[in-house]
Amino acid sequence: ELKVEQNPLFLSMQEGKNYTIYCNYSTTSDRLYWYRQDPGKSLESLFVLLSNGAVKQEGRLMASLDTKARLSTLHITAAVHDLSATYFCAVDGRGQFYFGTGTSLTVIP
């Protein structure tokens, strides 16, 4: 079974700081997705990374994919309170998505 690990599991950061969330997965896959989930809500798609070396940016978030290292990163720049949420990475394993455990991010003033 494909395993997806995220770290850290919990992240508390001050506004204005930078940080990176890591997502490692166990077998070959060329497609990786990042989602955001607010408490009690569904998943909101953030990024779709479809090839090795893919980098995508939206606002203060930037995601990258290294398929050879089986690693994706989600970098947060100059965090603001609105980014507080749980972030999941998911790897496409032939039809089903395998989700990481999630990173619960809290941005404090």
Added chain:
Amino acid sequence: NAGVMQNPRHLVRRRGQEARLRCSPMKGHSHVYWYRQLPEEGLKFMVYLQKENIIDESGMPKERFSAEFPKEGPSILRIQQVVRGDSAAYFCASSRQGALYEQYFGPGTRLTVT
């Protein structure tokens, strides 16, 4: 274009009752996936369906759980004789053609078993 729709949004059942969760995919999508999320955990795959076909049910518990996606109407996830451990959020996702396409998630059904 309406997104993925799920109903009910909240469902309370007593132990031993049946729970039926419905999912209508996005327009133009013919593939449906069901996931379960326990509190403080990530989503776990349950089943992947196409119209009238189960493609992959490797994540479904062997007993009490079943899923269908009929030619007409929504996909249904059915849980018979619910137990407290079935309390979770159940999310449905849909995609255009399956493995190569992005999945879009519905709002989820939060099942509480009392």
